[in-house]
Amino acid sequence: MNALIKVQFDETSDTMPTISGRELHQALEVTTPYRIWFPRMCEYGFSESKDYTPYIFVHPQNKQETTDHNLSLDMAKELCMIQRTVKGKECREYFLEIERRWNSPEAVMARALKMADVKLLEATQKIQVLETTVNVQKQQIAELQPKASYYDLVLNCPDLLSTTEIAKDYGKSAVWLNNYLYSKGIQYKQSGIWILYQKYAEQGYSSTKTHNYNGKDGYQHCKQHTYWTQKGRLFIYDTLKKDGILPTIEKEYQDGER
DSSP, X not given: OOOSSOEEOOTTSOOOOEEEHHHHHHHTTOOSOHHHHHHHHHTTTOOBXXXXXXXXXXXXXXXXXXXXXXXXXXXXXXXXXXXXXXXXXXXXXXXXXXXXHHTSHHHHHHHHHHHHHHHHHHHHHHXXXXXXXXXXXXXXXXXXXOOOSHHHHHTXXXXXXXXXXXXXXXXXXXXXXXHHHHHTTSEEEETXXXXXXXXXXXXXXXXXXXXXXXXXXXXEEEEEEEEEOHHHHHHHXXXXXXXXXXXXXXXXXXXXXX
C-alpha cells in the first residue's frame, strides 16, 4: 500500500503510531483552515493526552511558531469517517491497514526483539560503569592499606605527582608514559581511567583523587585521576632504567662525562 500520509512510530517501543494533525488535514483536502477545523473536530468528544497531544514547531515557510497535534490512530480513523468524503474513506482504509500490520504477530515479535536489544545495551553499559567503579575502589583500598617497612616510612612524602610531571623528567608526554606502563603490564585503561593492576596497586605506588567538574549538560560530574607517590616515582624510574631510559638530567650528566 502506497503511503498516503506519514505515520510516526518507534520500533523499539510498544507505543502506538501517531499522525500529524496538519498532515492529515492536508491529506483529507479540507478547505477550512486547520486552526479552525481542528477545534471543531475536538467537539466530537476527543480529549487532549488521550486522543491527541499538541506541540509547537517553527513553520518552514513563515518561520513562525505553529501548533500541530500528534493524533492517535483511533482519532485519525474517526476524523476520516466524520469527513464523509472519498478521500476520508481512502485515508481510513490506509490507517486500518497500518493498524493491522502494527498488530501482526511478526511486527509484535520484531518490536519485542528490538526492545530487548535496547535493554541489553543499557544493562551492558551500566555493568561497565559498575566495573570501573569497583576497580577504582579496589585501587583506593589498596592504596590506603598501611605499610610497615622503614623504606615505606621514609618515602611517605605527602607530595603527589601526575603522570605528566613524571614524564617531563624524561622529556616525554603523559600519553607516552601511560602507554609504556600499559605495555609493561603495570596498568590498564577502563572508561578513560588508568588503573594499576592489583599487585602494583597494593605497593603504595599511587593515590587516586576525585575531581569535580561542570559538564556540558549543566550538571556537576566527577572523575578519578591517578597520581604517583614518591615510591611510585622511584618504581617508574627503576622500570625505565632497566630498558635504558634515563631522566633528562642523568642523560645530560652522562653525556658531560664522556
